[in-house]
Structures are given as C-alpha cells and as structure tokens.
Amino acid sequence: MEIPDMASLKLHSRPEVFDFEGVSMTRFFTDNWEKVKNFQARPDDILIATYPKAGTTWVSYILDLLYFGNDEHQTSQPIYMRIPFLESCFQEFSTVTGTEMADNLPTSPRLIKTHLPVQFVPKSFWEQNSRIVYVARNAKDNAVSYFHFDRMNMVQPEPGDWNSFLEKFMKGKNVFGPWYDHVSGWWEKKQTYSNLLYLFYEDLVEDTGREVEHLCSFLGLSTSVEEREKITKGVQFDAMKQNKMTNHVTIPFMDFKISPFMRKGKVGDWKCHFTVAQNEEFDEVYQQKMKKTTVKFRTEI
Template sequence: LLQHVKTNVESLFTCLPPRPKLFDFHGVSMTKCFTDNWDNVQNVKARPDDILIATYPKAGTTWVSQILDLLYFGQTSPERQSSIPIHMRVPFLDLCRPSQPTDLVDQLPTSPRLIKSHLPVQFVPKSFWEQNCRIVYVARNAKDTAVSYFHFGRMNMFQPEPGEWSSFLQHFIQGEVVFGSWYDHVRGWWEKKQTHSKLHYMFYEDLIEDTGREIDRLCSFLGLSPSAEERERIRGAVQFDNMKKNKMTNYSTVPSMDLKVSSFIRKGKVGDWKNHFTVAQSEQFDEDYKKKMKNTTLQFRTEI
C-alpha cells in the first residue's frame, strides 16, 4: 500500500508541464492543476474522524501537518516520520490525478486521516461538513504571506511565474494568485468558525511565539492528552531548523521544487516582510488592508 501511494505521488511530479496560467474560477484565481478534476475532488467521501488542515498557501501548512502527525502517530508508528515524506502522510486534497482522483486520500491507512487543503471555505467538499469533521485552520499575516508566496512561486514549477517582487505584490493585493484573495480566504474561514464548533483557528505568529502553548491548545481541541515528555519531544521536533533539515518535511524529494532557487522551508520568521517591502509599498499595502479588513474582528500581528 505504501509503495502504491508513493508511486502515485511521484507520478504527479515526474512530467512537469509549462508553468500554469491563472484564470477566474467561480470568483477565485486558480490554475488547471486544481480545477481539471473538480468534480472528483468535490465528491470525495470524508469520514467522521478525518482532520482537515486548511490554510492559505505559505501559512504553516507543513508545520501543523507535522505536529498533528506526531501527536497521533509519533509513538505508535515512529517509522512514518523517518521514512515517509510529509506530503504522503498528509496528502493534498486539492491536487488529484484525473485517472485516480482521490487515491492519495482514499488509500490512507491511518485513522484519523490527516488531509490538507488550501481551498477557500466555500470550495471545501460538502462531505467534510456533513460528517462534522474537525478542521484546523492556520492563518498568517498578509505581508509575510505575500513574501513567502513570492519565493514559493520562484521555486515551484507548478506555480505561475511570479515575476519581479513589485509586480507580484500588486497581484497578491488584487487576489490574482493561486487560491485567490488572502483577505477573502482568512475572513471566510474566520466567519465559518463562528458557526462550526469543530473548527480550530490558529495563527502562525502564535506558533512562532510559543509553539508549546499552541500544541497544548491543539491537544485541547482534539481531545488528546500526551504526556509532558511527549509534548516536549514534539515541540523540539517541529522547531524550524529541525524541520528545514529533515528530508521528510523539507520537500527535497519533490522534483517540482527547485531548492537551488529557494528552499521550501525558507525562514519561518515574523517580520521578514521588512526585508522586501519598500516604505512606499508598505504604506500602499496598509491603506488597502484597512479598507478590506475594516468589517471584521479578525486581527493579525506583523511583528512579535
């Protein structure tokens, strides 16, 4: 089974097409990588114990995926972490092959199944709501997200060509990037949290500030009670430098990622945006941000 899943994953990346083009898909900028198989993704059969890890791109998806995998399987199946890459342990719901659309999810041998997605809330398959699945959403401040997404686009052949930073930033502000507007994404999930009790909304900045505290909050949400020693072991394992060096989490095994251009796990800092934004860009961004976020209680920190 493991070899079957591994073969499926590798086949997704072996024959890389030209850089994809963006187009409007039900009001959200997308590429055909994520829409050609839309009906099959939407018809995926969620299970009641599934855990969906939802994020806007570059908001700590891999980080939280590794935390959850360690919480559930770190002691019972330690070989998972040392031999199976994170993108196989926690498959990407949104990226499926037309010939076998949901194989990576359907073939997962674990219970619960850990599944990740970058879909905005309105695109999540209905079965996840019908089964009342637990969902962990991670949000990151817009400025650092924009910077990280820019570098991700430079190194990932499945992303549209990002161009220069200044032009990419304008596209980001307008929501003209894959998975659409950051503003719509984080607000949509925040609003869903108010009515869906099994949605845990986390902040990247909080994870940076105190990883142990956020693991404790996750455990409380999930009903888990690991020992103090186990919690500390997990906290150490998911520190930035350890994640970056770990071949099972740093995406060095994925051919579409050109690590010579930029590492997949790059800096993991709050406030790195200051090294990219000019004063004028920051002022323009802030003015636009205030308009788009004025009618929400959702608040972010751009430094800690």
Template sequence: MTGRPEMFDFEGISMVHYFTENWENVQNFQARPDDILIATYPKAGTTWVSLILDLLYFGNTVPERQNSIPIYMRVPFLEAVLPKIPTGVELADNLPTKPRLIKTHLPVQLVPKSFWEQNCRRMNVAQPEPGDWSSYLQKFMDGKTVFGPWYDHVCGYWEKKQTYSNLHYMFFEDMVENTEREVERLCSFLGLSTPKEEREKVTQSTHFDVMKQNKMANYSTIPVMNFSISPFMRKGKVGDWKNHFTVNQDNQFEKHYQEKMKSTTLKFRTVI
C-alpha cells in the same frame, strides 16, 4: 523541468490546472467524522501543522512513518493533481491511519460539503506571505493569486468558526512565539491527553530548522519543486516583510489592509 502553469478564473477565484483537473472527485469526496482537515492559505504554515498533527497521532504508534513516508503522502493535498504521485483524493481515500489528516488550500465555500456534514475537525493557519516582489504585491492586493484573495480565505474561515464549533483557528505568529503553548491548545481542541513530555518532543521535532533539513517534511522529493530556485520552506520568521516593503509600499498596503479587514473581528500581528 515542468513549465510554469497559467492562472485562470475558476469558481470565482484564480487557479491553476494542478488543482482543478480532478474537481468532480474533490467535490464528491466522502469525509469521515474523525477526519481532520488542515485548511490554509498557501505558505501559511501548512506543513508545520501537518507534521505536528502526524507526530501527535502517530509518532509513537507508527514511528517508521517519520523516516520513510514523505509528509505529502501522510497528509494528502486533497485537490492536487501532481506529476508522478497519485491524486490527493486517491491518497486520502487510501490512507490507512485513523484519523485521516488531510490538507487543503480551498477557500471555505469550495471545501467539499461532506466535511461540514460529517462535522469533521479542522484548523486554519493564516499568515500573509508576500513572496517575490513589486508586481506580486499588486497581484496580492488585487486578489489575483492562486486560491483567490487572502482576505476572503482567512475571513471566510473566521466567519465559519463563529457557528461551527469544530473549527480551530491557529496563527503563524502565535506558533513562532510559543510553539509548545499552541501544541497544547491544539491537543485540547482535539481532545488528546498527550503527556507534557510527548508535547515537548513534538515541539522539538517540528522546530523550523529541523523540518527544513528533513527530507520527509521539506517537499524536496516532489517533482514540481525546483529547489535550485528556492527551498519550499523559507525562513520561518515573523516580521521578514520589513526586508521587502519600501516605505511607499508599506503605506499603500496598510491602507489596503485596513479597508479590506474593517468588517471583521479577525486580527493579525505582523511582528512579535
């Protein structure tokens, strides 16, 4: 089993080597005008949106994809250099589909310039996900998690959205509350005239419990994932933080959150 990587400072944020070893090629990646970039903070619903988009675009035209090609090959992780699979850049460059669906966890300032120059569409899914626990909570508040501070990540894309019309912001809470509504909004953003029956089919196919059991979607076939510790897909719930925070931690985090978010119009819900 591959050992845990060490974090280090890189371009102003915390990183691990899996996402920096191909940096020159990542930054020089040539986007196309019809590319769709799924830009998220880690554990924020990335796979959910990836699968929804793949089904919307290719569920009928290339149905065999769903049963034979893992999601990380259909929607490459641009900056990733992982064992036993091609780099994210190589996978993206060789995607046979149009549009190309590409995933990144990079903060807005590190996204390759060509994505902005080509006016590509993108969407950002955002949801704070604490993980495992007391020391991690402190690291989270200190911004010492991989891909940098959550606050900078979600606010950076939110501010970009104010001047960049091809950016669609999605919230995990909204998707859990009403997936069909959010799929409809996504289709509208993308200019897709997908029939209601097809949207309903996509919604059913991307129910959390269905995705969690789908080997082509749940990352169980990727070498760096140790499912004996934890599945890649956790619970798909909103409000699970109540099962982790002590009263003191909740008070401490609430003060920290309010301070960090006081200068933005971006608003999140923590319960639905």
C-alpha cells in the same frame, strides 16, 4: 508518487491562472473537481486548512507526530504522502490524485490538507462534523513567502518580480484567491462551526508548546507533558528544514537552487522586502479589504 526530474520538467510551461467560480485557480487544482466536490469525509477526519505558505507543513507535522509519532512511516515516507493534498491533481507528474490518496489512507484519523477557500470545501466535511484546523498568517509575511514559493515551484504561475507580485497579491489574483477573503471567510465559519480551531502562525512562532497544548485540548488528546515537549522540539523550524521527510526536497518540481521550500519561518521578514511606499500602499488596501471582519493579525512579535 512517481515524479520526473527537474531537467525533464523544464520542458513544461508554468500553468495559466484562470477565474474559477470567482477564485483564481490553475488546472492542477480544478482538473479533478467533481471528485473533490463529492469527496466523502469521515467523522474522525482532520482537515488542515490554510492559505498557501501560512504554516501548512508545520501544523501537518505537529498533528502527524501527535497521532502517529512512533510510526515507522515517519522516517520513510515524506509528509505529502502521509497527509494528502486534497485538491491536487498533478497529472504530468503523478498518476495519483489528492482525493485518491486520501481515500486510500490507512490511518485513522485521516489527516488531509487543503488550501481551498471555505466556500469550496466538500460539504461532507461539514455534514460529518469533521474537525478542522485552520492556520492563518499575517498578510505581509504571507505575501513574501508566497513570492519565494512561486519562484521555486514549477507548478505555480511565474511570479514576476517582487513589485508586480505584490500588486497581484493586493488584487487577490494569486492561486487560491485573495488572502483577505480566505482568512476572513474561515474566521466567519468559526463563529458557527464549533469543530474548527483557528490558529495563528505568529502564535506558533511565539510559543510552539502553548499552541501544541491548544491542539491537544481541541482534539481531545491526553498527550503527556514529556511527549508534548519532545514534539515541540522536533517541529522547530531548523529541525524541519533539515528533515528530508518534511522539507519537500524530494519533490522534483520544486527547484531548491532558486529557493528552499522552507526559507526562514520568521515573523517580520516582510521588512526586508517591502519598500516604504509599498508598505503604505499595502496598509491602505488592507484596511479597505479587512474593514468588515473582526480577525486581527500581528505583523511582528
């Protein structure tokens, strides 16, 4: 994937957000839509689905290690090459789309990531009964992480200041749509689609080993205790933050001078950002938006 350096990238303007079938999107995720919609999934594919900044890279890396831990690509190929981002179409920066990368994956199973809300997922994943791992993160920490991500990622819309970003988040106007609809839409799907494992970011932080065990049992993997412990150690936040194959430092359209891609990885960091008034308003909106769903989150552990 050839990507120009930051200097030449500064010339590009940030993308505009527009309404795409009721969901806020940018052209980077809709330009290749026909191919995304008609993507041919396989029965052994594993789709890693999340709202942006909910632990996508973390769970991707865990799955990558569980399946291909001793592969030499582990140290030579960044994770975004090994686990393609299905709907991505960064034409100015790469000649290869996410669907092409997924089609050309030599691995079995293919690990593929998406941020699509459940209603946009290519129907072949359901038809093939592919396994899906969804990761959800509490809305407050998710909003903070998304804000810092938009600050440093030149292919995301300009976030503005924290206050205006939070207003936008509460209105559901971020790329990939409202957090509320995303997490509850996937939660509803879980009730009728048995090959979907719904994980919580907070559980992963609290006890990574336990969640790795959950993943192994969902995927039918007989990984030894030693192997699981080794993986659990390798995927701790600080280890991944230092690892050039997982920390996205090789993506030049992310400006690490503004913020690292992997910032804190904590539960409860929202307390350093929300004012009392913002928190009260957020809680009010949250109760309204989430009143019909049974999915429950923890904002601290």
